C-alpha cells in the first residue's frame with residue numbers, strides 16, 4: 001500500500017451539501033479504518049460565518065452521519081475526530097481573503113505537523129474554480145518548494161468542449177497537470193474498477209471481447225429520485241452533461257479500451273484517451289435525430305404518492321427543454337468494435353436506482369437445440385455497478401430428463417459475499433488515492449476534452465433543432481419510443497422487471 005503522508009485538506013465550499021454529505025463522512029471512515037496519517041487536519045473554507053466549533057457540529061456532531069454511527073458506539077470517536085476539523089471564513093472579496101487564509105494554514109501546519117503538504121478540494125460552484133486557483137497561486141500556495149500541493153476539482157468539469165478547454169487552460173496556469181485530480185466519483189466505485197480486473201486479470205473474457213463475439217453493449221444508469229433541490233444547476237445541465245459526459249463515458253472507456261501495458265496511472269489513462277477518441281462523433285443531423293433521444297419526467301403517482309413533473313420542480317423553467325432522460329445509440333470506430341452498437345441511457349425518476357453494463361453476446365452460428373426456452377441472444381455478462389455490486393453471467397443449461405431442453409441459468413458473484421472485505425465508498429477511495437498521490441482513478445485533461453468532443457455535437461443539435469423532448473411518467477422506464485433505438489432486434493434490459501430471471505439481484509424501491 002502507498003504511504004499517506006502527513007497533510008492538510010483544505011475544502012473550499014465547506015458550508016455546502018457535498019462537504020457534509022460525502023466529504024466529511026468519507027474522511028471519518030478513513031480515520032476509523034486507520035488510513036489517515038498521524039498528522040492530519042481539515043480546514044473548511046467558505047463565506048458562511050462559522051466558528052470551528054459550529055463547523056464541527058454541523059458536519060459531524062449534528063449530522064445524520066452521527067445518528068447512524070451512534071448505534072455502533074462511535075460517538076466518542078467522532079467527538080475526538082471532530083477536533084481535527086477547522087473552519088476559515090472567506091469574504092466576498094476573494095483576492096484579499098487569501099493572505100489571511102495562508103496565515104491560518106501556516107499556523108495549523110506548525111501546530112499539527114502537516115509537513116506543508118496541502119490538498120485543496122474545490123467543492124464550490126465551478127465558476128469559483130479559476131479565481132480560487134489564481135488566488136492560491138498568487139499566495140505562492142501552489143509551489144511545491146516545501147511540501148507537495150495538490151488540487152482536487154469537482155465536476156462538472158466545464159459545460160462544453162470550449163469551456164472545458166478554457167478551464168484546463170486556466171488551471172494549468174497555476175497548477176501542473178500532475179498536481180490536478182479531476183474527480184469522477186464513478187471511478188471510485190468498486191465495480192467500475194472491477195471492470196479492469198474482469199477484463200485483464202482473466203483469460204476467459206478477453207478472447208471474446210470484440211466484434212466477433214459481442215452483438216451489442218447496453219449501459220443503464222437509472223435513478224429513482226428526481227432533481228431534488230438542484231433545479232438551478234440541473235436545468236442548465238441535463239442528463240447528458242450531468243451523467244453521460246462524465247460517469248457513463250468513463251464506464252464506456254473502461255469497456256472498450258485496449259489492454260494497458262501495466263496498471264500504472266498514465267498507461268491506463270493513455271488507453272482510456274485512445275478509447276474516447278475512437279467514439280464515432282455524430283454530426284449527420286439524420287443520425288442525430290434517429291440515434292439520440294431526450295425526454296423529461298412528467299407528474300405521476302408513484303407508490304401511492306403524487307410526484308411532480310420536471311417542469312414543476314423548484315428553479316426549473318416551466319417551458320424547459322432540459323432532458324432528465326437521455327438515450328443514445330453510437331459506434332466505436334476501431335478494429336475491435338467496428339459495427340458493434342452501444343446503447344446507453346441515463347435518467348432520473350425511473351422505477352429503481354440501478355447502474356449496470358450488459359455485454360450481449362452473439363447467437364451461436366448454428367442452433368442445434370430446437371427445444372429451448374432460452375432466447376438465442378441470452379448469453380450475457382452483466383456488470384452490476386450498483387446496488388448489489390457484482391457480476392452475473394447468463395448461459396444455457398440442459399434441463400434434466402429426456403431430450404435436449406435448454407433453459408437459462410446464472411453464474412453470479414456478489415461483492416457482499418466477500419464478508420471479510422470492506423467495500424470503500426467511492427469518495428473514500430478517491431480521497432485516499434489523492435492523499436497518496438495516485439491519479440489512476442482521476443480523469444486527465446485530455447480525457448475530459450475527448451468526452452466533451454463526443455457530447456458537444458449532440459447538445460448542439462438538441463439546442464438548435466426541433467428534436468422532440470418526450471415525456472415519460474415519473475416512475476416509468478422512460479419514453480416508449482426509446483425502444484425504437486434498439487431496432488426491434490432486442491429490448492432494453494429493465495432490471496426491476498426481470499427479477500424472476502435474475503435471482504439474487506433484488507429490486508430497490
Ligand SMILES: NC(=O)C1=CN([C@@H]2O[C@H](COP(=O)(O)OP(=O)(O)OC[C@H]3O[C@@H](n4cnc5c(N)ncnc54)[C@H](OP(=O)(O)O)[C@@H]3O)[C@@H](O)[C@H]2O)C=CC1
Nearest residue numbers: 012013015016017018046047048123124126128154155156
Ligand atoms: N452535492 C452533490 O451531490 C454533488 C456535487 N458535485 C459538485 O460539487 C460542488 C459542490 O456542490 P454542492 O456542495 O452540492 O454545492 P452547494 O451549493 O451546496 O455548496 C457549494 C458551496 O460553495 C461555497 N462557495 C461558493 N463560492 C465560493 C467561493 N468563492 N469560495 C469558497 N466557497 C464558495 C458556498 O458556500 P458559501 O456561500 O458559504 O461560500 C456553498 O456552500 C459543485 O461543483 C457540484 O457540481 C458533484 C457531484 C455531486
Ligand SMILES: O=C1O[C@H](COP(=O)(O)O)[C@@H](O)[C@H](O)[C@H]1O
Nearest residue numbers: 155185186223242243247355386
Ligand atoms: O454526479 C452525479 O451523480 C449522481 C448519481 O451518483 P450515484 O453515485 O448516486 O449513482 C447524480 O444523482 C447527480 O445528478 C450527478 O450530478
